[in-house]
Amino acid sequence: MSVQDLILGLHRFWAGQGCYLAQTYDVEVGAGTMTPDTFFRVLDKRPWRVGYVQPSRRPDDGRYGENPNRVQKHFQYQVIMKPSPDAIQDIYVRSLRSLGVVLEDHDLRFDEDNWESPTIGAWGVGWQVMLDGLEITQFTYFQQCGGIELAPVPVEITYGLERLEMFLEQKDDIYDLDWSADVTYRDLRLREEKEFSEYNFQAASVTALKQAFNACQKEAGRLIAKDLLLPAYDMCLKCSHNFNLLDSRGAISVTERVKMISQIRALVNDIARRYTGGKDGT
């Protein structure tokens, strides 16, 4: 089974659970949680089911293509079910079986792991799902997002596609994975990892990134005032990505770090409040 088959399999399975299959969001994010298909849709009271592939950019994880397990961009398969179905653990287990995993031959565990994203004012309770000691999924009952207490409670299931694929193909090197029958992960991604690692750690202009951060932050505030919340949120995502790049460039001091995270969070919380009908910042 290739990465492509894995994605098709998960699409088929979650479509069968009533999920709408979203397309990848076109702004850089650190996690699938941050895209509008999750962020905005978990805030209100309407039921929501969605599944999608989202590239996750973590500039600091770049290894110039030399580490068999770490990359600065990997792919997540993100599922949101709201309200969380009673049988969601069983459904998840069935999703693994549907990929051909004979669970009776393996050790599947739900290990305590609580998730938190201070940048978007979100936290949840749940597990990391371990398959023979390998973390393949983050399984979280969202409790709060954008600083807002969520009701009904959504469940978020995030598969790490490369991890899962390494298990399925029994391979030790991420670059050896088959993306399709005749295209490997190496073909698709190795050059990207090398160049982006150099960009993230050395080449990116700190001045330009700081200017971009400030410009996006300002723009977000301006758009919020016009009640253009989705564009404002995009600006917050850009702030967050610029922040991550600055961080991997080693250009953020202690006080700046705290300040920048809280600046983004304040904007995001404001957006969430307005989106759910609250008027102002208190």
Add this chain to the structure above:
Amino acid sequence: MEFLLELLTEELPASHIRSAREQLESGFRRELDEARIEVRSLRTLATPRRLIVTGDLAEGQEDREEIVTGPPLAIAKAPDGSLTPAGKGFARSQGVDESLLGPVRTPKGEYLGFTRRAKGTPTAEILAAAVPRVLGSLAFPKLMRWAESPLRFSRPIHGLLCVFGGAPVAASFAGFQAGDETVGHRIAAPGRIKAADFASYRQALAQSSVIIDPEERRRMILDQIEAALAPVKARVYPDPGLLDDLTLNVECPLVIFGAFPESFLSLPLEVLSTAMREGQKLFSVVRDKKQLPYFLGVADAPADAKGLIRRGNERVLRARLEDARFFWDQDRKVPLADRAEGLESVLFQEKLGTYEDKTQRLKKIVGYLCDRLGAAGEREAAVEAASLCKADLLTEMVKEFSGLQGRMGGLYAKAEGLPPAVHQAIYEHYQPVGLDDASPSTTAGALLSIADKMDSIVGGIGVGLQVSGSSDPFGLRRNAHGVCKVVLDRKLRFSFPLFLDRILAVYGDRLTLARPEVKAACLDFFAGRLRFILEKKGWRYDLVNAALGPGIDQILDVQARVEALDALKSSPQFEPFILMVKRINNILKGLPAAKVNADLFVEKEERELASTLSIVGSNAQPMIARGDFARAQGIIFKLQPVLNTFFEKVLVMAEDKKIRQNRLGLLQSISKMLLGIADYSQVVVEGERTAKPKGGR
């Protein structure tokens, strides 16, 4: 009759399970006790998905008889013995047949009354009400909501099995009506199971790959480990915390014995075992204190027939060890001294500044300790260790495995070729992590450990961080325990208040609270921690209070005082002496200080007391000063006979004011000297305990 309850949930964290078991046991015992249901036995069991209570309870409450009285007999009955309207009214209001009414004798006279027989409530009915109360009152360190349920719990709930005497109890919780069904192992046997008694419940679950007793699972793990290791003649590296957690992480324990390439054995032991333990929860395997290229894991499965679980774990571990080796190689390319420069961008605490600020403070504080403790020979090494000890926070290894902080720095310092005194001090400076952890083995390590912890405590208290109940975000308690343990283990003598002054001076104007306030709060905080530590070591609370009475000048002295008190507590002189001290304190209570003038002595007994006091005082003073309270105490006991005679022959409260003041002054100087050893008035003696059961504190 047999009671069985199982709350079926999604996977609970191990710490939640431990706390829930305690709460379930005490909760049910309290409810049943209050409802007057006899509990013949009660215990709890658990798996990651089940909280289980079982026990043997009485079938119901005992039947009860109570006497109900009405109006006085004289009013309720006419002279002919018939009931008056008042008597009839009583019978009506109580719904009781008139023929059952009769005279009841009470201390206030005779009344009309009857005996009501109340049938005891059946236990099943009591349980129906108690079950939701006990389950609903379970508290967890972190709560969550799910779906549209208003309930907050540790993890979502999936069912309630609750039977008493073979029949389901009419209880419900979290929207689940209690029944006699549950399910088996999530993967191996997920089908439904019916069980109306404990024996069949236990057996049916065991057949469905669920072992409900944590003790049995622990034994299975240990037995399987032993069986796995016998052929290679090796031992598991003991890790009780990991074993406890794994026991609560699986329903069906299966020990996995795997291997990793020998080439990784070039990594330090600490790195290997941490990489194995964190994330993958694997045990290390050793032979003659040397690590072997094997690991032991615990899976939640009945078998690993195809060896896939083992191979999977081996592959994951290999990747983790590759990472660790990469970190080890990379980190060593930068000397710690260069790395330490980066500490100015790592925050220690918002108001207390960066780790660079902390490092500068540590150098001064540890230097002060070396000077005070006559460790001049260690000064250079200790200060160098202080300047480097936090640098490992910036290494890739510690970023990945935070539990290695300190130790990693020590290993890198050693690899760099720094002197043993320096790298050992760095390695040990986080120790002891708790009261059960070992103190640093070197002097420089011990002093750096104290400096590091005290810097955090004084700083934390100085910016108003609060310690309350279970909340201690800055680890102030743990740090204080560490400081006390090192001081007591190594018998370090230094003035604690002066040490606090020094640290406060090093902090300068960084703290938000005023210095005297911070110092007082620190002394108070340490008094509380010392009380906890000494009581935990088994000393009587009143002796600990007495030992803390003189205040903390030397931490070491507080323990020496309590040891001295403890050694003498069974001596026949002890209680009379304590009573004497209490008598003196009672006399002196609330009086202003008075001066002693030898010319004003009238009786020979008071002169004798004064001269004995001066001899005893000059003998005891040096012993008190060097902390030899046992001997000082032995000497001051000599005051006792003289004091006895004094009280027999001399009237303290003499009419002449000057003579009275003089005698009070004499007693005050005795009291003051005694307080140099302990606050004896805090000691509770036998006589007092029987007379005043609440006395003492």
